[in-house]
Amino acid sequence: MAKPSSKWQMHPDLQRALADGQTFEDWLGDRKPCCSYARITLDRREEKGVARQHRNCDEFAAQHGCAIVYRYTDNHITAADPDIERPAFLRLVRDLRARRVEEGHPIHGVFVVEEERVVRLPEDYLKLHRALTVDKNGLYGVTDTRTVLDVHSDAEMLRGLLTSAMGEREVVRVKRRVSRNVRDQALEGAPSGPRRFGWKGADPRAGRKVNEELDPKESKVLRVAIDMALSGKHWSSIVKHLDDSGYLTNRGNKWSTTPVQYMLTNPALCGYRMIKGELIRDPKTGEPVVGKWEAICTPEEWYKLIDRCPVWFNLDGDTASTRYREKVQREGKKDFRGMAEATRRFLLTNIARCGYAKEDGTICGAKMKGMGPAGTNKQDRYRCGDPRCNKVSRRADYVDKAIERLVVKFLEKQFAALKPAEKPWYGEGTLSALVAKRTEIKAAYKANAISMAEYLDFKDSNDAQITASQKDRDDYYAEQAAKNFLAGFTREKWEDFDIRQKRKAIATVLQAVIIHPLPQGRARSSAFDADLLEPVFRAVH
Structure with a gap:
């Protein structure tokens, strides 16, 4: 299956004209400079689909006295999911608002084969509409309907907003209404939200609200997990208990450490509610509001539970965090900021992945955690973070040195001759x-x-x-700074990098490093084998 890819580039006709010595102005003539955007959700035709879209836009633009200066393409990327970024679309919006591309050539409008190729969500329509209406020259052509829309008219704004379901102002009003309603319900102690593990769902016929009553079976499993956490059991043991219970998460997924930590530190366990890291309190008494639902633990137990995961909470807000901070100061322990700093000493944090081969032929793929010396292990190690696996472990210093050699060689090849750019913002x-x-x-x-x-x-x-x-200007300079960071790269420059800069450089090159287990029969004391490291290079847009 094709991989997602995004690109933006000058139109081939313009490229050829400039290569032949023709000026941009001569090539453009009396035509209006525009661009085209193409997108396909599932690409099974080796980019033939997006190529046809661009060709159709060329023909329709020519009929309206326009020339396509630039082409923007998001291939194998959906436009219906707000969590999936479309790099070419975002670049299109930036360039349209600037009314020119980075090479300096002007663009005043965009052509697409159909509207759903470029906008499927209200926020996308508003981004495009704002970019098109930054001045009076904006133009929006749709090939399939053979129309050039008047983006400056009230009728088009209304049509666009209705087509994309909701306008920007309505979105803001809805968000405010929802936030206000959530806070009102919290102050009233009403149960709300999606069903939580351990509680029953809503039953209108019985007059029962969601999360109001404990589920007899699930709550027993949850209570055991709470007791295990209170007694100091390791998170992997708690995850195993939940796995062995036969239940999945409410989303149908297997249990893992982070969701379990969130579940066992949710203030709803003891009847409290928290919004944006702060407990909901009675405005008159200042005491936490106790909700009208069955609790599964006491407030005292909940305070003990969050001592194990203080990172989830706002240290400047609720009583629980205040108690944790007092405990830190009293016992002289590091707070979570110190723990976060400790994890940053591992070069491949969030990049190292477990390569243990499962029975179905796939690999575990879980992130490898950096772990300090413990027991018979006298060195830092990367170890599989999945409590159901935990089958791969490797010395961190050996892994780091092998990956460093690879990355340094790659960076020398790619960036040694690159000169730092100091181009002004073209918008x-x-x-x-x-x-x-x-x-x-x-x-x-x-x-x-x-x-x-x-x-x-x-x-x-x-x-x-x-x-x-x-924001476009700030993003542009940030991107330029990121490119300049590696310009003129040398081995000496690498040695001067601190751990943060090295991790940044590695992330520029590698998407992951798969650490495969030792082959069967090979002793753990055998020489380190760099061939068991599989680098996954980052795809280039």
Whole structure:
């Protein structure tokens, strides 16, 4: 199956014209400069689908006196999931708002074969619409319907918002309403949210709300897990207990350490509620609000449970965190910030993966955790973090040195001859125009040329455009800095990197390092074998 890929590049016709010595202006003539966007969710035709989309856009743009300057492509990427990023779409929005591409050529609009190729969600439509309406030159062409939409008209804005289900202002109102409702329910002690493990779901016929009553069977399993945590049992033992119970998580997944930690530190266990890291308290008494649902532990037990996972909580807020901080100061222990710093000494944190082969032919694939010396192991080690596996362990210093040699060699080849770039933000003209427009709006209101309602509408819209353009500029310089970080790379430069910079450089090159187990019959005391490390290089967009 094809892998997701994103790219943005100059139109082949323009590339050839420039290579032949023709100027951009001569190539463009009296046509309006635009771009095209193509996307396919499932690519089974080796990019033929997106190529056809771009070709159709070329033909339709030509019919309307436009020339496609740039092509943006997200291949094998869905547009219906807000958690899946579309790099080419985001670059398209940035360039449209800047009204030019990085090479300096102008673009005023975009052509697509059908709207769902470019927007499927309200937030995507609003991103595109804002970019197109940053000035009066925006153009939006849809090939299948043979239409060029007037993006500046109220009718088009309404149509677009209805098509994408909800407008930006309504989204904000809904979010506020939901947040207010959640807090109101919490203050009233009403049970809410998705069903939690250990509690029954909603039953309207019986008048039962979700998470109101304990489930007899699940709650027994949950209570044993709580007792194990209170007695100091290792998280892997608690995960094994939940696995052995025969139950899956409420999402149908197998149990793992992090979800179990969240479950066993949820304040709902003792009847409390927490929003954004702070306990919900009675405004009059200041005491935590006790919810109207069956609790499975006492508040005292819950405070002990969160002592094992203080990282989940806001240290400047609730009583539980305050008690933890006092305990830290009293006992002279490191708080979670110190523990986080300790994990950063491992070079391949979040990159090393377990390569243990399972019976079905797949590998475990769990992240390898960095572990300090313990027992007979006198050195730091990477060990499989899946409590159901835990079958692969390897000395960290040997692994790090092998990967360092690989990465340094790759970086020398790719970045040694690269010169640091210091290109100015190519959308500065748009940003300056928006800032100037803000001054004009204020002047018009002071001169009584527009009403307060008109002033607020113009101001809010213009301020949103300025904020978006400033973010584009900041992102551009951040990307440039990231590229310059490795420009002119040498082995000497690597030696000067601190651990954070080395990890950043490694993450630029590698997506993962699969650490395979020792072959059957090979002694653990045998010489380190770098061939058991499988680097997975990061795909290039």
